[in-house]
Amino acid sequence: MKQALQLRLGQHLTMTPQLQQAIRLLQLSTLELQTEIQEALDSNLMLEIDEDSGDTEDTTRNESTLTAEAEASSNDDSGEALNETSAAGESDIPEDLPVDSSWDDIYDNIATSTSSVTSSGSDNREYEFSGNTEESLQEHLRWQMQLTPFSDTDRAIAEFIIDAINDDGYLSMSLADIHQALADELEIDVDEIEAVLHRIQNFDPPGVGARNLQENLLLQIKQFPLESPWLKPAQELIEKHFDLLANREYIQLTRRLKISEEELKQILHLIQSLNPRPGSQITSSQPEYIIPDVIVSKSNGKWKVELNPDAAPRLRVNPHYASLIKQVHNSEDNTYLKNHLQEARWFIKSLLSRNETLLKVATSIVERQTDFLEHGEEAMKALVLHDIADAVGMHESTISRVTSKKYMHTPRGIFELKYFFSSHVSTSNGGECSATAIRALIKKLIAAENINKPLSDSKLAAILGDQGINVARRTVAKYREAMAIPPSNERKRLA
Numbered sequence: 001m002k003q004a005l006q007l008r009l010g011q012h013l014t015m016t017p018q019l020q021q022a023i024r025l026l027q028l029s030t031l032e033l034q035t036e037i038q039e040a041l042d043s044n045l046m047l048e049i050d051e052d053s054g055d056t057e058d059t060t061r062n063e064s065t066l067t068a069e070a071e072a073s074s075n076d077d078s079g080e081a082l083n084e085t086s087a088a089g090e091s092d093i094p095e096d097l098p099v100d101s102s103w104d105d106i107y108d109n110i111a112t113s114t115s116s117v118t119s120s121g122s123d124n125r126e127y128e129f130s131g132n133t134e135e136s137l138q139e140h141l142r143w144q145m146q147l148t149p150f151s152d153t154d155r156a157i158a159e160f161i162i163d164a165i166n167d168d169g170y171l172s173m174s175l176a177d178i179h180q181a182l183a184d185e186l187e188i189d190v191d192e193i194e195a196v197l198h199r200i201q202n203f204d205p206p207g208v209g210a211r212n213l214q215e216n217l218l219l220q221i222k223q224f225p226l227e228s229p230w231l232k233p234a235q236e237l238i239e240k241h242f243d244l245l246a247n248r249e250y251i252q253l254t255r256r257l258k259i260s261e262e263e264l265k266q267i268l269h270l271i272q273s274l275n276p277r278p279g280s281q282i283t284s285s286q287p288e289y290i291i292p293d294v295i296v297s298k299s300n301g302k303w304k305v306e307l308n309p310d311a312a313p314r315l316r317v318n319p320h321y322a323s324l325i326k327q328v329h330n331s332e333d334n335t336y337l338k339n340h341l342q343e344a345r346w347f348i349k350s351l352l353s354r355n356e357t358l359l360k361v362a363t364s365i366v367e368r369q370t371d372f373l374e375h376g377e378e379a380m381k382a383l384v385l386h387d388i389a390d391a392v393g394m395h396e397s398t399i400s401r402v403t404s405k406k407y408m409h410t411p412r413g414i415f416e417l418k419y420f421f422s423s424h425v426s427t428s429n430g431g432e433c434s435a436t437a438i439r440a441l442i443k444k445l446i447a448a449e450n451i452n453k454p455l456s457d458s459k460l461a462a463i464l465g466d467q468g469i470n471v472a473r474r475t476v477a478k479y480r481e482a483m484a485i486p487p488s489n490e491r492k493r494l495a
Contacts, residue, residue, distance in 0.1 A: 018346045018350070021346065021347070021350050022349075022350040022353055023401070025350050025351065025354045026353075026354050026357060026398070026401045026402060027401040027402075027404060027405075028405075029406070030293055030312070030406075030407075031291070032405075033312055033354075034312060034313075037312060037313060040347055044340050044343055046318055046340045046341050046343070046344035047315055047316075047317070047318070047344045047347065047348075048315070048318045049314065049316075050313075050315060050316040136283075137165065137167060137169065137208075137279045137282045137283075138163065140204070141162045141165065141200065141203055142159075142162060144203045145159075145162065145203075148199065153186055153188065153192075154195075154196050154199075156185070156186060157178075157182065157188065157193055158196050158200060160178060160181065160182060161178065161193075161196060161197055161200055161209065162200065165208065165209060165279070166279065167279050167280075168277040168278070168279045168280065169207060169208040169209070169210070169216070169277060169279025170209075170211065170212075170216070170279070171197070171209055171210065171211050174211075175190050175193050175194055175197070176190065178193050197209055201219055205275075205278045205279070205281045205282060206219060206220045206275075206278060207219045207220040207274070207275065208278050208279060210278075213276060214242045216274075216278065217238050217271065217274050217276075218235070218239065220274045220275065220278070221234060221238065221270075221271075221274065222235070229266070229270075230263075230267045230270050231270070233257060233259065233263075234267045234270045234271055236257070237253065237257065237267060237271070240256075241253060241256055244256070245271075247489075248489065248490070248493075250264060250492075290407050291308070291310070291311055291407070292308050292414055293307065293308055293362075293406045293407055293408070294306070294307060294308065294358065294359070294362040294408045294417075295307075295308050295408075295409045296362075296366055296373070296408055296409065296410045297411070298411065303366050303370060303373060305359065305362050305363045305366050306359075307355055307358065307359055312351070315347070315348050316348070317341065317345065317348070321337065321341075325337045325338060325341065357394070357398070358402055358406065360392050361388060361392060361394075362408060364388050364391045365383070365388065365417065365420050368381060368383055368387070368420075372412075372420070373411065373412065376412065377436055377439070377440035378440045378441060378444070379437065380420075380422070380434045380440070381434055381437075382422065382423070382424030382432040382434040382435075383420055383421050383422065383434070385399045403416075403417035403418045403421070404417075404418065419436075423435045425438065425469065425470060425471050425475070426470055427468045427469055428468040428469075429468060433469050438464070438469060438471060438479060439479045439483060441467075441469075442476060442480060443485070445460055445463060446460075446480075446485060449491075451492070451493040452493070453492075454488040454489075454491040455488060456487075457473045457474075457477045457480065457487070457488070458473050460476045461473045461475075461476045464476070
C-alpha cells in the first residue's frame with residue numbers, strides 16, 4: 001500500500017484555560033467561590049476589592065471598562081495625585097495625642113484591611129471564633145468517669161464501654177463481645193463488665209449506655225422523683241408490656257393494667273416525654289450557615305429576582321499597578337505585569353459570566369414556579385432541567401452546574417435551586433403533577449387524619465386518585481418514607 005500525505009480541514013472545540021476557569025467557577029458554591037476569590041486576591045497583584053462602588057447590580061466590570069481604566073491611569077499625573085492624597089492624609093493626623101484618649105476616639109469608622117477582605121467591604125464585624133467549642137458524648141462521659149472513683153481494672157472497662165457507645169447514646173456491643181475483646185488484657189468476667197456498665201448508666205445524660213430502647217426508657221423513668229404522677233404504672237408498662245406498647249395495642253394495655261383509656265393517655269404522655277436518643281443532647285456538630293446566592297421578593301405585584309450582593313465581593317483591576325505596565329521598561333517585569341493583568345481580566349470576566357448565568361436561570365425558575373411562591377408546595381409545577389435549558393438557550397449540563405449548591409432566598413424560606421426541579425405523574429385530565437406537590441398533599445392528608453384510624457398508603461392513593469392524580473400505592477409509600485413519616489400502624493394514637 002502506497003504512503004501519501006493529505007491535508008484536511010476541520011473544526012473542533014478546544015477547552016481553553018479561560019473556558020475551564022469559567023466552568024469551574026460556575027459550579028462552585030458561595031463559600032467555595034469566596035475561597036477561590038481570596039486565593040486569586042492573594043496571588044494576583046492586579047486584583048483588588050472594589051470598595052468604592054455602591055452599585056449592587058454591577059458586581060464586576062467588563063473588559064472594555066478595565067482597558068479604559070488602565071489607559072486612563074497610565075498618564076504621568078497619577079503619581080502626583082497619589083502624592084497629593086498622601087500629603088493630605090498626613091495633614092489630618094494630629095501631632096500630639098492626649099494621654100487619656102484612645103485610637104477610636106480620634107479615628108472612627110476605619111475598617112481594617114483584614115475585615116474588609118473577609119466581609120467584602122460591607123461592614124466591620126467583630127472576629128468570631130469558628131472552632132469547635134462543644135464536647136462530644138464520649139468526652140462528656142470521660143469527664144464524669146474522672147470524677148467517679150474507679151479501680152484501675154474498672155477504669156479500663158469503663159474506657160472501653162464509653163468508646164462502644166454510639167452517638168445516640170446506646171451501647172453498640174454486647175457484654176460478651178466486650179469481654180472477649182478485653183480477655184487478653186484483663187482477667188475479668190461478664191458480671192464485672194455489667195457492674196461497670198450500671199455505674200456508667202447513672203451518668204448524664206439520662207438513659208446513656210442502654211442496650212435497647214426498653215432499657216433506655218427504664219433508666220430515664222427511674223430518675224424521676226418518686227412522687228411524680230403516673231410513675232409506677234408507666235414503669236410497669238415499660239417493664240412488662242413493652243411489646244404491646246411498641247405495637248400500639250391500646251385496648252390490650254387497658255385490660256392488662258386494668259385502667260381506663262383516659263388514665264392510659266396520661267401514662268403515655270409521661271412516656272412520650274422521654275428521649276429515645278439520649279446521646280443527641282450532647283453534640284459536637286457545628287451549625288451550618290447558608291448564604292443565599294439569589295434573593296426573590298415581591299414588589300408592586302411582581303416577583304423580582306436579584307443576586308445577593310453579600311455573596312461575593314466586587315472585584316476590579318488595581319489602576320495603579322495597571323498604569324505601571326507602560327512605565328516599566330524591563331521586559332521581564334513588563335511581561336510579569338501583563339500576564340497578571342490578563343489573568344485578572346479573565347477572572348473578572350468569568351465572575352461576570354457566572355453571575356449573569358445564575359441570574360438568568362433563577363429568573364426562569366421563578367417565572368415557572370410563581371404558583372409555588374404564591375400558594376406553597378401544593379402548587380409546585382413539574383419542572384426538569386431540559387425546560388430551563390430550552391428557555392435560556394443553554395445545555396442541560398450547564399443548568400445542572402448552575403443549580404448545584406446554589407440557594408434562593410424567598411418569602412417562603414431558603415431553598416436550593418435543585419429543589420424546584422422534580423419528576424411528575426400524569427393526571428386524569430391529561431396534565432402533570434410534580435412529585436413535590438404530591439408529597440405536600442400526602443403530608444396534608446396525614447396531618448388531618450383521624451389519629452384513631454390513620455390513613456393507609458392504599459387509602460391515600462385512592463384519595464389522590466379522586467383528586468385526579470394517578471399515583472400507585474408503592475409511590476405513596478416511597479414519598480411517605482422520604483418525608484420520614486411512619487406507616488399507618490405506627491401513627492395510631494389515642495384520641
